[in-house]
Amino acid sequence: MINVAVLGYGVVGSGVVEVIKKNCSSISRRAGDDIAVKKILDIRDFDDAPDKELLTKNAEDVFGDESISIVVETIGGARIAYEFTKRALKLGKHVVTSNKELVATHGPELLRLARENGVNYLFEASVGGGIPIIRPLNQCLAANEIHGITGILNGTTNYILTQMKREGKDFSEALKGAQQNGYAEADPTADIEGHDACRKIAILSSIAYNEFVDYNNIYTEGITRITLADMQYAEVMDSAIKLVAMSEKKGDRIFARVSPAIVGKDHPLATVEDVFNAIVVKGDAIGDAMFYGRGAGKLPTASAVVADIIDIVKHIDNSVPNVWNVRETNNMVDINDTETGYFIRLKTRNREEAEKLVNRAFGRVTLVNPPNSGFADELAFITGKDKEKQLKLALESLKGTGSVREVAGVIRVLDE
Amino acid sequence: MINVAVLGYGVVGSGVVEVIKKNCSSISRRAGDDIAVKKILDIRDFDDAPDKELLTKNAEDVFGDESISIVVETIGGARIAYEFTKRALKLGKHVVTSNKELVATHGPELLRLARENGVNYLFEASVGGGIPIIRPLNQCLAANEIHGITGILNGTTNYILTQMKREGKDFSEALKGAQQNGYAEADPTADIEGHDACRKIAILSSIAYNEFVDYNNIYTEGITRITLADMQYAEVMDSAIKLVAMSEKKGDRIFARVSPAIVGKDHPLATVEDVFNAIVVKGDAIGDAMFYGRGAGKLPTASAVVADIIDIVKHIDNSVPNVWNVRETNNMVDINDTETGYFIRLKTRNREEAEKLVNRAFGRVTLVNPPNSGFADELAFITGKDKEKQLKLALESLKGTGSVREVAGVIRVLDE
Numbered sequence: 001m002i003n004v005a006v007l008g009y010g011v012v013g014s015g016v017v018e019v020i021k022k023n024c025s026s027i028s029r030r031a032g033d034d035i036a037v038k039k040i041l042d043i044r045d046f047d048d049a050p051d052k053e054l055l056t057k058n059a060e061d062v063f064g065d066e067s068i069s070i071v072v073e074t075i076g077g078a079r080i081a082y083e084f085t086k087r088a089l090k091l092g093k094h095v096v097t098s099n100k101e102l103v104a105t106h107g108p109e110l111l112r113l114a115r116e117n118g119v120n121y122l123f124e125a126s127v128g129g130g131i132p133i134i135r136p137l138n139q140c141l142a143a144n145e146i147h148g149i150t151g152i153l154n155g156t157t158n159y160i161l162t163q164m165k166r167e168g169k170d171f172s173e174a175l176k177g178a179q180q181n182g183y184a185e186a187d188p189t190a191d192i193e194g195h196d197a198c199r200k201i202a203i204l205s206s207i208a209y210n211e212f213v214d215y216n217n218i219y220t221e222g223i224t225r226i227t228l229a230d231m232q233y234a235e236v237m238d239s240a241i242k243l244v245a246m247s248e249k250k251g252d253r254i255f256a257r258v259s260p261a262i263v264g265k266d267h268p269l270a271t272v273e274d275v276f277n278a279i280v281v282k283g284d285a286i287g288d289a290m291f292y293g294r295g296a297g298k299l300p301t302a303s304a305v306v307a308d309i310i311d312i313v314k315h316i317d318n319s320v321p322n323v324w325n326v327r328e329t330n331n332m333v334d335i336n337d338t339e340t341g342y343f344i345r346l347k348t349r350n351r352e353e354a355e356k357l358v359n360r361a362f363g364r365v366t367l368v369n370p371p372n373s374g375f376a377d378e379l380a381f382i383t384g385k386d387k388e389k390q391l392k393l394a395l396e397s398l399k400g401t402g403s404v405r406e407v408a409g410v411i412r413v414l415d416e
Numbered sequence: 417m418i419n420v421a422v423l424g425y426g427v428v429g430s431g432v433v434e435v436i437k438k439n440c441s442s443i444s445r446r447a448g449d450d451i452a453v454k455k456i457l458d459i460r461d462f463d464d465a466p467d468k469e470l471l472t473k474n475a476e477d478v479f480g481d482e483s484i485s486i487v488v489e490t491i492g493g494a495r496i497a498y499e500f501t502k503r504a505l506k507l508g509k510h511v512v513t514s515n516k517e518l519v520a521t522h523g524p525e526l527l528r529l530a531r532e533n534g535v536n537y538l539f540e541a542s543v544g545g546g547i548p549i550i551r552p553l554n555q556c557l558a559a560n561e562i563h564g565i566t567g568i569l570n571g572t573t574n575y576i577l578t579q580m581k582r583e584g585k586d587f588s589e590a591l592k593g594a595q596q597n598g599y600a601e602a603d604p605t606a607d608i609e610g611h612d613a614c615r616k617i618a619i620l621s622s623i624a625y626n627e628f629v630d631y632n633n634i635y636t637e638g639i640t641r642i643t644l645a646d647m648q649y650a651e652v653m654d655s656a657i658k659l660v661a662m663s664e665k666k667g668d669r670i671f672a673r674v675s676p677a678i679v680g681k682d683h684p685l686a687t688v689e690d691v692f693n694a695i696v697v698k699g700d701a702i703g704d705a706m707f708y709g710r711g712a713g714k715l716p717t718a719s720a721v722v723a724d725i726i727d728i729v730k731h732i733d734n735s736v737p738n739v740w741n742v743r744e745t746n747n748m749v750d751i752n753d754t755e756t757g758y759f760i761r762l763k764t765r766n767r768e769e770a771e772k773l774v775n776r777a778f779g780r781v782t783l784v785n786p787p788n789s790g791f792a793d794e795l796a797f798i799t800g801k802d803k804e805k806q807l808k809l810a811l812e813s814l815k816g817t818g819s820v821r822e823v824a825g826v827i828r829v830l831d832e
Contacts, residue, residue: 019559019701020559022700023559023560023561023700023701026558026561026626027558027559029626030554030558030738031558124556130699130701130702130703130705131702131705132548132552132555132556132557132705135551135552135555135556136548136551136552136556138446139548139551139723139726139727140540140548140551140552140720140723141548141719141723142442142443142446142447142722142723142726142727143435143436143439143443143718143719143720143721143722143723143725143726144439144719145439145442210442210445268687268708271684271687283546283719284438284439284715285435285439285546285715285716285718285719285722286546286547286709286710286715286716286719286720287546287709287710287713287715287716288709288710289546289547289548289707289708289709289710290706290707290708290709291705291706291707291708292684292705292706292707292708293702293703293704293705293706294702294703294704294705297703299700299701299702299703300701300702300703302559302701303557303559303560303699303701303702304556304559304702305559306558306559306701307555307556307557307558307559309559310555310558310559311555311558315731322446
């Protein structure tokens, strides 16, 4: 019998308890031992919780109990969760978490601590909800050198963008709808500004390239400036607009970025809609592989946590924890030194003159037809691939000219 | 240092040797030990092979060498491969294979033998080439009760169907093109008749439902009867025609089927084209998850074999092999007792009369517009969902009537 303690009885924590209870016989069969939740730690009162008898407000009931060998941390944040995780690992307890913020912030230290104490620190649920992605990266694709990762890692923003495209809602209306449906929080900043996706691509990249990628060094741009007009142009281009998190190995350095992107309809990410997530992994042997599913939600996320628990139980006395190397010097490529194409919309005073200026500034561009007559004063085009700093300079040179009134929008174009 | 022997120096076998050589440092790091290929067994001559010094024709060089702890079987077929696999397992050597035929035929015995000898028998590469699917089913989704699996499991047929749709080639022309491009073998029977997909869905189902599914009990229909006319109708229906392998848990029994199917454009499998494979897994906690990638090819398949090797090395003294229960009585649901919808094309002598007959026989149907005037004598429709035996009876009742000249096509419709 393996005893588990759950820290934090919120959405994911209660889901973990529910999944273990519901599928206990098949879970025990797969793990090779029985698994039971012995304690649930939460400072809040839950008067009519189904697991009331397991609830405690006293952390000593968890940390002082030697029979508890696995601790599930679903508190979130990087403060109490950080202290509790360190304490558990130092006591020789395995820790499983869904807490992307903690992993992205203190991953190297916590993984090292786990190895020093001969236990595991696992976090399959921290990225992609129930989609298996951490373990496939660590294990199934272990024979590959990973070159790149491209994904839709945030369900809230993907839902908002899908609503804008499908229902013709503008951003704030779509955001409100997402909040009403429980897909966005009251304070949606972490989602719509790309911070959530940023932490997730940092975690995936750290695993893929075997080297800690600090999320503070990742260029991050949210979706708040995406308009219905952009959506209409995307339709003209037979493309979708997605919040894309990506990273690439560039020689011995790493490039990572979170930003809205124009995604051509033949790209596997283009058809990922609503709250779904998808992650494309590029390996030298496998080529492209994609993982797709519900990126959030109580039971999907809980099932990822429980899969980690099962994995620990299967190899309880024989854990082989990975650690993340931390490079002393900066290991990231500056976004200005990377190549991309831009989709640019200009409001013009004189369309013909503006087109001449654009051709002079960017070299050959591909013009995009306006969606309808309401865009008669706009000049929209896709630039060739060039360094971001060149593109920015070229764009800058258009401002304040007589024929260009305003830059109405700039969105990166995702490579095929 | 862990020594590996490779049995069979064909496409996959030589790929395994190549991947181990190429990525040896990262593989060793992930496995926690060095991995080296010590012997390659093949009865053929390879005069200019890069690994010539490792080649042997003498099986004793493998089985008599106690320093070899992992055997990779990439011979294929269920004869010599079967004997060699049993011998290796009995000698306490782990076995990794890409051989779907052997796993689908003798899986229960070989898994039992592995467990008895405290070693692993792993076969990630037997389904979906490089796509991680066996390990996710066994591990990542271990917290789920799996309800169903739906997949495109054969790249050759998917390539042929894509060519028919995209290039307007008929079946035999598309098959010839697939053979010229190396996507189909000289004898394409196993692919185009669905036998390959059948063995793969048998393996996936045996894992998902923890019970051996004998491929001999799976209804299997290939793509040889799919015509360009069917493709044109599919376009009218905004759908694709795919060779779909699926299985479902039905109470305490299992239903499995391989057949062409009409797949609506919003289904995640509809956009899987060319030689790509994709597998949708339905779990009670995770909902739908999809795994997508190259379903065949030297390096993708080899990378799956090497991932299994790494997994064994990580837990070399602590293997927890699964076994497949074999039920004494038949565990499969007869296809005639399952529900589906049919897409049916009738060539008529009298279209109006035929429509009356159809409505009488099938109840309400959805008529499908003919793609062009060349189909003026055809009546095409989608039936409601009903038991296959009812649908077959209804179809039978139309034959030999004055107004129906011929049943030109029957294709199942895949549920959303």
